[in-house]
Amino acid sequence: MDAVILDVGGVLLVPHAETVSTALRDIFDKPLDPETAERAHYVGVRALDDSPLDRKDEYRAYREAYAGALGIPEQQMAEATRRIDTLWSGPTIDLWRQPVQGSVDGLRRLAKQGLKLGIVSNADGTIEEQLKRGEICQVGEGLGVPVLAIIDSHVVNVWKPAAEIFRHCLEPIGVKPEQAVYVGDTIRYDVTGARAAGLSPIHMDPYDLCPHRDDHAHVRRLAELSD
Numbered sequence: 001m002d003a004v005i006l007d008v009g010g011v012l013l014v015p016h017a018e019t020v021s022t023a024l025r026d027i028f029d030k031p032l033d034p035e036t037a038e039r040a041h042y043v044g045v046r047a048l049d050d051s052p053l054d055r056k057d058e059y060r061a062y063r064e065a066y067a068g069a070l071g072i073p074e075q076q077m078a079e080a081t082r083r084i085d086t087l088w089s090g091p092t093i094d095l096w097r098q099p100v101q102g103s104v105d106g107l108r109r110l111a112k113q114g115l116k117l118g119i120v121s122n123a124d125g126t127i128e129e130q131l132k133r134g135e136i137c138q139v140g141e142g143l144g145v146p147v148l149a150i151i152d153s154h155v156v157n158v159w160k161p162a163a164e165i166f167r168h169c170l171e172p173i174g175v176k177p178e179q180a181v182y183v184g185d186t187i188r189y190d191v192t193g194a195r196a197a198g199l200s201p202i203h204m205d206p207y208d209l210c211p212h213r214d215d216h217a218h219v220r221r222l223a224e225l226s227d
Helices: 017-023 034-050 058-069 074-088 103-112 127-133 164-173 187-197
Strands: 003-006 013-015 096-099 116-121 137-139 145-147 149-152 180-184 200-204 217-219
Touching: 003 164, 013 017, 013 034, 017 034, 017 074, 034 058, 034 096, 034 187, 058 074, 096 127, 103 116, 103 145, 116 127, 116 145, 116 164, 127 137, 127 149, 137 149, 149 164, 164 180, 164 187, 180 187, 187 200
Parallel strands: 003 116, 003 180, 116 149, 137 145, 180 200, 200 217
Antiparallel strands: 013 096
C-alpha cells in the first residue's frame, strides 16, 4: 500500500466531552470524562450501522445509543436525547474537536514511514479548518502532519458511501484505488464506500464493538496501521 486515506469523525476526532457536558449540565452530577465521551461515540456508531437502511433519520439511532452509553437515567433519556439532537445539528467545528486517543501520534508515525496521506470526510465545509485548528494535519507544511488532500463532502457536493468522493482524493494523491486503504469508523459509510471505490477498508473499532470480524480488517488504534 502506498497511501492511507482517513475519515475524521471517529478516526481523528470525536464529540468533545466538555461541549457535551455543558449541554447536559443539569442532567449529569459531574463533568463527562473524555474516555466515556469517546466510547459513547463508538457505541452510537454501532447502533447506526445496525439500524435499518431505509430508516428516515438513521442518526437518531446513533444519538439515542450515545446518550445511553453516557449512563443517563431512563427517566431523563428523552430530554437528554433532545439536547443531543440540538447539539449535533449545530456547527461541526464547535462539537467535533476531541482528538481520538493515540490518533495524532499514529498519524505522525504513518507520515514518517513515507506513506501518502489524505482525508475524506462527510462534513459541513469546516473540516479543513477544524483539523488545522487542532494542529492535527493540513495540506502542506504546518503545525500538524502534512497531508496531500483534505476532501470535505460539503465542498465537493458528494457524500460517502458514494465512490466518487474517494476519487476526489485519489487524484491529488496520485495513486490508484488498489494502492490505498481507507480508515473509517462505520460500516455503512466507510467500509461500504471504500469497497465501492476500490480501496481496501479498515474499520477503526477501539472497543471491539463490530461483530463482523471476518468481513473486513479492524484496528483499535491508528498506530496499529504502522505496525
